[in-house]
Amino acid sequence: SQKIEQNSEALNIQEGKTATLTCNYTNYSPAYLQWYRQDPGRGPVFLLLIRENEKEKRKERLKVTFDTTLKQSLFHITASQPADSATYLCALNTGNQFYFGTGTSLTVIP
Amino acid sequence: GAVVSQHPSWVICKSGTSVKIECRSLDFQATTMFWYRQFPKQSLMLMATSNEGSKATYEQGVEKDKFLINHASLTLSTLTVTSAHPEDSSFYICSARDWRTGGSYEQYFGPGTRLTVT
Numbered sequence: 419s420q421k422i423e424q425n426s427e428a429l430n431i432q433e434g435k436t437a438t439l440t441c442n443y444t445n446y447s448p449a450y451l452q453w454y455r456q457d458p459g460r461g462p463v464f465l466l467l468i469r470e471n472e473k474e475k476r477k478e479r480l481k482v483t484f485d486t487t488l489k490q491s492l493f494h495i496t497a498s499q500p501a502d503s504a505t506y507l508c509a510l511n512t513g514n515q516f517y518f519g520t521g522t523s524l525t526v527i528p
Numbered sequence: 529g530a531v532v533s534q535h536p537s538w539v540i541c542k543s544g545t546s547v548k549i550e551c552r553s554l555d556f557q558a559t560t561m562f563w564y565r566q567f568p569k570q571s572l573m574l575m576a577t578s579n580e581g582s583k584a585t586y587e588q589g590v591e592k593d594k595f596l597i598n599h600a601s602l603t604l605s606t607l608t609v610t611s612a613h614p615e616d617s618s619f620y621i622c623s624a625r626d627w628r629t630g631g632s633y634e635q636y637f638g639p640g641t642r643l644t645v646t
Contacts, residue, residue, distance in 0.1 A: 452634070461532075461621045461637035462572070507571060515587075516562065516623075516635060518572045 422519040439493040441508035447486040448510040498526045534638035551622030557602040558624030566619040612645040
């Protein structure tokens with residue numbers, strides 16, 4: 419079965435810096451890879467989706483890359499702000515199902 | 529757009545009783561809804577996939593007789609935890625896919641339901 423790993427449980431960075439989060443998966447490459455933000459006690463909020471034939475996707479201060487050779491996605495937040503502090507989850511689809519990584523807790527320090 | 533609601537947002541019940549959680553897509557039709565469970569500091573674990581008008585597909589290890597899922601309409605799916613036990617205490621989250629996005633695999637999550645079984 420597909421295994422999804424996000425490289426660290428927690429990441430602390432200084433405000434204004436770029437945060438980079440990693441998502442690695444095993445087995446076959448999914449057609450889509452998604453990133454979500456989750457705040458404590460809340461459901462995840464969709465951020466970005468990238469397709470297998472796309473190398474990079476951007477949305478405002480967010481950038482996602484997808485390397486099917488490395489079986490890895492990188493999620494970048496540029497000019498980070500304390501409000502970006504949250505847990506970020508990557509998710510892959512297998513047919514009609516979606517499986518989530520363990521999440522990375524990001525704290526942006528003012 | 530693409531708002532999903534859950535009710536209740538939290539519930540406390542006694543061991544042995546049953547609890548029903550509702551998931552509604554408010555402004556779109558969701559032919560597929562998903563139910564997840566999340567324990568503290570852990571990621572979301574897919575429990576089952578619910579398709580409107582048909583039986584739910586359960587993930588390995590999830591007891592279908594304990595977690596009853598009904599997807600009776602394009603905007604409503606329910607999860608009933610039967611004979612709840614303290615180990616069922618968790619954060620239950622539903623999500624729905626919006627077929628307006630032309631087959632894209634975005635899914636929209638509800639705010640979650642915190643279940644505590646005493």
